[in-house]
Amino acid sequence: MANLKDLAEHLGLSQATVSRALNGYSTVNAETRRKVQEAARLLNYRPNTSARRLATGRAGAFGLVLEQSDNLLNDPHFVDFLSGFTQELAAQDLDVVLTSAEGLATYRRYASTSKVDGFVISAPKVKDARVAALTEMAFPFVVHGQTEADAPYAFYDIANERAFLDATRLLLNLGHRRIALINGPADTMFARQRLDGFHKALAEKGLPPDPRLIHHATMSEDEGYALTRQLFAGSEAPTAILCSSTLQTLGLTRRLREEGLEMGRDVSVISHDDGLSSMKTENFSVPLTVTRAPIREAGQEIARMLVALGNGASVETQQKTAPVELIVRASTSAAPQE
Amino acid sequence: MANLKDLAEHLGLSQATVSRALNGYSTVNAETRRKVQEAARLLNYRPNTSARRLATGRAGAFGLVLEQSDNLLNDPHFVDFLSGFTQELAAQDLDVVLTSAEGLATYRRYASTSKVDGFVISAPKVKDARVAALTEMAFPFVVHGQTEADAPYAFYDIANERAFLDATRLLLNLGHRRIALINGPADTMFARQRLDGFHKALAEKGLPPDPRLIHHATMSEDEGYALTRQLFAGSEAPTAILCSSTLQTLGLTRRLREEGLEMGRDVSVISHDDGLSSMKTENFSVPLTVTRAPIREAGQEIARMLVALGNGASVETQQKTAPVELIVRASTSAAPQE
DNA sequence: GAAATTATAGAAAGCGCTTTCAATAACCCG
DNA sequence: CGGGTTATTGAAAGCGCTTTCTATAATTTC
Structure with missing residues (x-):
């Protein structure tokens, strides 16, 4: 498994240049970049995730904690949500990290060890403790739904x-x-x-x-x-x-x-x-x-919001209430005469 | 957010000792360890995940890729599987990393960038390309089900x-x-x-x-x-x-x-x-x-198997076919007379 | 009591990447 | 043609942790 050093040596370039070439910095010569990219492909080079994360300070992943006692997550709609969420993030080379827990400790731990860059809060309660805690920690999150909170927060809800x-x-x-x-x-x-x-x-x-x-x-x-x-x-x-x-x-x-x-x-x-x-x-x-x-769209949109927050968007700009269609079909009709 | 260096300085110890104390190495004095642990708690110290991963070479996570075209993952049973899988891993401080993709490229990438320490292969085909590829890469995985393969592989199946x-x-x-x-x-x-x-x-x-x-x-x-x-x-x-x-x-x-x-x-x-x-x-x-x-048990058991593989267990020891109960209730009865 | 262990702690070298800062070469202008 | 860009690259310092290799002090052994 070739690493950056190998690749640089192979090319007779410094690691810095190679890194820049690969990450699309404009300060590198077009021809050099071409060579680097070709060599990278040839040697099948992939930057090590942990190293990159350590250097950049970004996890490149968003978290979702499954509360075991919460049977909301045990129903089919969750799969569709997850599918949309994951797909949207994967398109940008971001992961979703799943874990299982009760209570807030896990959120704290994941935030402070920079395991993830943000959370999605599923199935919020009327007054949700997670929202309060994450707000206080100033850690990015998007609520799927809404809650009663003291401060503004990012959310995607349906009407x-x-x-x-x-x-x-x-x-x-x-x-x-x-x-x-x-x-x-x-x-x-x-x-x-x-x-x-x-x-x-x-x-x-x-x-x-x-x-x-x-x-x-x-x-x-x-x-x-x-x-x-x-x-x-x-x-x-x-x-x-x-x-x-x-x-x-x-x-x-x-x-x-x-x-x-x-x-x-x-x-x-x-x-x-x-x-x-x-x-x-x-x-x-x-x-x-x-x-x-469609709950799948919620997953996708929340993924986008999380990314936006990561790029510095303000919480106020990441609030959306999607409309709900009323589709009339055959299961409704005039009330029977008394 | 205190890091190891801070903690070491605070204690007047070297980073090495602090690290050893926290990770349970026996070569550190009992009293020293106690102090270190106390200080860690006090300063609310959490080792940075990326740094640790980089140093140890382990991701501390197992992967699951959602194949978007695969509607098997779009059904409710997947939630129960995921719930069991995640819970079991979380109990050992391990994450599950979800991503979305088609084809083998993603498996290759995640393996070679050490984003994960292993995969679970869901909904295997009769002859599954993922199994062949991962086997060839000598990358750990457990199949949820079975497939026709040339070499032995770890699996959890039901009868x-x-x-x-x-x-x-x-x-x-x-x-x-x-x-x-x-x-x-x-x-x-x-x-x-x-x-x-x-x-x-x-x-x-x-x-x-x-x-x-x-x-x-x-x-x-x-x-x-x-x-x-x-x-x-x-x-x-x-x-x-x-x-x-x-x-x-x-x-x-x-x-x-x-x-x-x-x-x-x-x-x-x-x-x-x-x-x-x-x-x-x-x-x-x-x-x-x-x-x-119960598919939830499959999730749990596969999590354990993955961990075992990570600890060096051989593939041959991680193969299990769980029995299936036949429960007779009222939906079956004697065939109607012709 | 000298030599050999053993217990404990520190120094320092990575892990593989990004990024700042510095350096050089090439280019521009009047 | 000399000073001032500008384009391009390299050196090196981290990021925060683990772990090998040493070093010292304490203990044991005969």
Whole structure:
């Protein structure tokens, strides 16, 4: 494995020149650069990552810590996120470093040992301790979502509140009055935002929220099933359901059939759709009406933001709320006549 | 951020001694070590990762490259794998480095720049080029699954052939004769193994395989749905179906209901179950008979193997085929009388 | 008590790169 | 043609750690 010294000796040049030639500095003669590049290719030279990192002080990698207790990361949408995130960074020769931990210690350690140049904060809580800690350390990070914070921070979010406001309005305009919400975990910010949108739409019509119709759950098939069952167990069954994830909706669908109810006729359903490659809502038996925001794009965009922060961009310039599409398909229809 | 030099000066010791004290070398006085450790804690000293890596020549990380064209990595089971893999490594202060690429170049580059100390090879093909390349480079790796190779290599596999042999036998013994197989992609080794098991069981009964009942597909809900629809379109519908993933089975379930068929009564179904945390097969409307092997454990075990290889273990000692449980639940029953 | 161990700590040489600073050669201008 | 650029390269100093090789002091051995 040739190193810089070998290459320099082979060329009869100094290491400095070779390094400069390879790294695209303008102060090196065009012909020299050509030779260097050719020799590098010939000797199959690759700069040692650790050495370069030590010299430059940059890790060339961004971190993502998997909180084991956080089942949000255990659901399929995370794969799509990761895929987009990784691909975008790889295109710029940057890595993603994954680790697993509970609590803030790991963030501190990774930052202070310069293992990574920044973090992405996944599944932020309503008030997220990680954001506070990293802000205080002045270490770069981008939040996937938002949180309540004292200082500005970089984030990429989707218009959750607006999406669920629109979705609820749609159902209300179709005449539905008993609308259920199967939401994400109560301590996550996106669930809060969606709940806000839901409430707002009800309030517009002067309708009070019915706590029996509002549920928080993990993003699993099981939970979607169990909650749907529960919703239809009593006498006050909903005529429409808002659901926070495709996986939950899959469970919901399963239960609805058992109840002998047809989606889009007996019960209207709107699901949030992260655009997962393994579950296409347009191909459901009854094509789903959805609020749609591909999570893969979140991964890509957050990667770009992280890079920008690394290049000195200010936190204020790295804040983005992506729109959410409301796509109406067959799973929604006018409320049944009483 | 204190570095080694600071710490040494603060203590009035040499960097060498401090380094030795911190790294647990026996040649340092117990009292000295105590002082060093205390000072390190006090000054919040953390050795710089890049510097250490450069000095030791070890990356302290293992790599996983996401092949973008490979939709196997786009399915939920990958999250569970990754979770187990990462957790196990994190426990030993090792990272996982993710990158995205097509082809072998990335493996070469990451190996030669010592970005990682080894790779895990996911979703191996029947004859996998990555395995051949890494073997030739004498770079450590563990295959998640198996492949046809010229030389021995480290792998963690599950007993796919045996599992599908047993599952098919079960169906045959229940009197089924028209058994369909919804398998994984044709070029993957695990799909090949499962097909072999399937064929073997049929052969035991002297039954010829019917190509119309054998399908290869990606591990998506859609495909499960589409193929099930196709299976029941003709006149020669199956009475039992073997399915390669929970997600496909979800699609299958969806279609079966549309066909007006009840799982476990009209049609027997056995699904492979990776033990995904977001989809529990025991909670299906009709609890599923499954071949079960938690993929999270694969992640953990492969992490251990990689570490062992790094510590000089021979490839031959790092080969494991984990058993697959056959769990009989309500989705299988005797074949309907003709 | 002298010679030989052993315990402990320091000096210094890397690891392989980047980058500042200095040096030289080539070029420009009036 | 001489002083002043400008283009190009090299020397060398790190980056922060590990580790070999020495050196010294303390201890043991007969």
